[in-house]
Amino acid sequence: MTTRDPQAPQLARLAALIADETRAACLLALLDGRAWTAGELARHAGVAASTLSEHLGKLVAGGLLAEERQGRHRYVRLADARVAQLVEDLAAQVDPRDVVRPRGLRESSAGSAMARGRTCYDHLAGRLGIAVTEALTLRGLLRQDTGFALTDTGLEWFAASGIALDRGGRRPLARACLDWTERRPHLAGAAGAALCRHLLERGWCVRIGSGRAVKVTPAGERALADLLGVRATALR
Structure with a gap:
């Protein structure tokens, strides 16, 4: 039985x-x-x-x-963040070949903006999220070889950059979130949320309209270049 x-x-x-x-x-x-x-x-x-x-x-x-x-x-x-993770993970399983093509210039432009940069609940996604995640990894601030984890140098970088990390809850400090447009992981967790909030509060990143799409401002391009060596071309 x-x-x-x-x-x-x-x-x-x-x-x-x-x-x-x-x-x-x-x-x-x-x-x-x-x-x-x-x-x-x-x-x-x-x-x-x-x-x-x-x-x-x-x-x-x-x-x-x-x-x-x-x-x-x-x-x-x-x-909560767990629901956001569930929805984003499910969306990442959708075959892009099955997605209905945008109808008209407006939908096409909105889709392009989402692919360039967007918020995934409370962290950055799209090419912007991937560019920031790769920059953190290349500089030794984030490890991806044994799962996502901030290094000691990474923790020092967040503190020196004035980005406060919430380390008191059950939420992981760093977590990989599979990006449904880029098909690669971007940074989520408390660190991803803190970084996204910092960029928005500083005006380095602004929302486009009422949706999830965001774009990096000229001041943000300069800041990301100084802080992480991210090229402006990777953000456009």
């Missing part, structure tokens, strides 16, 4: 929760790390507000989203 794994029903429910195009679109949009209103997500997913509300209820009940209300508005965000 075969004993079924007790996790099987929960895994099946989780998979079914994500296996809907509208809910998947919401989860991907929320990878920008910010809170969205139900109306914003409905417009993004191209569905009626009543339809979207039902989907959000399922995602909240399933523990993938957290919600809060302010006045008449209902805001939702990804429940």
Whole structure:
């Protein structure tokens, strides 16, 4: 007699929760790390507000989203970094040959911007994220040979650069996150989040529109060249 794994029903429910195009679109949009209103997500997913509300209820009940209300508005965000990792890891498994080609110049430009640089929940992704990760590795600040880990020199570099690292929680200091456009790992974890936050707060990186895409400013190009030797051409 075969004993079924007790996790099987929960895994099946989780998979079914994500296996809907509208809910998947919401989860991907929320990878920008910010809170969205139900109306914003409905417009993004191209569905009626009543339809979207039902989907959000399922995602909240399933523990993938957290919600809060302010006045008449209902805001939702990804429940935590583990959910973001799950969504990004699943997205990285999609064969790029199966992705629908962008329709028109606007969609094509948006896709190019996302590939150049974007936030993956709270860290950098795209060519920007890869360029920064490779620079950290080449300078001996990050090790990738035995899994992602900051070196002692890397810890000193973060401190000297004024980038505070949160080392008190259960979140790993450094973690590899497979980039779904570049097909290579970029830096996630507490260090990735701190670095992304530092670049945004300094104005070295700015968001493009209301989505996940970001771009490096001229001041950011100079700063990344000085701090990590990243060439400006790798950021454009």
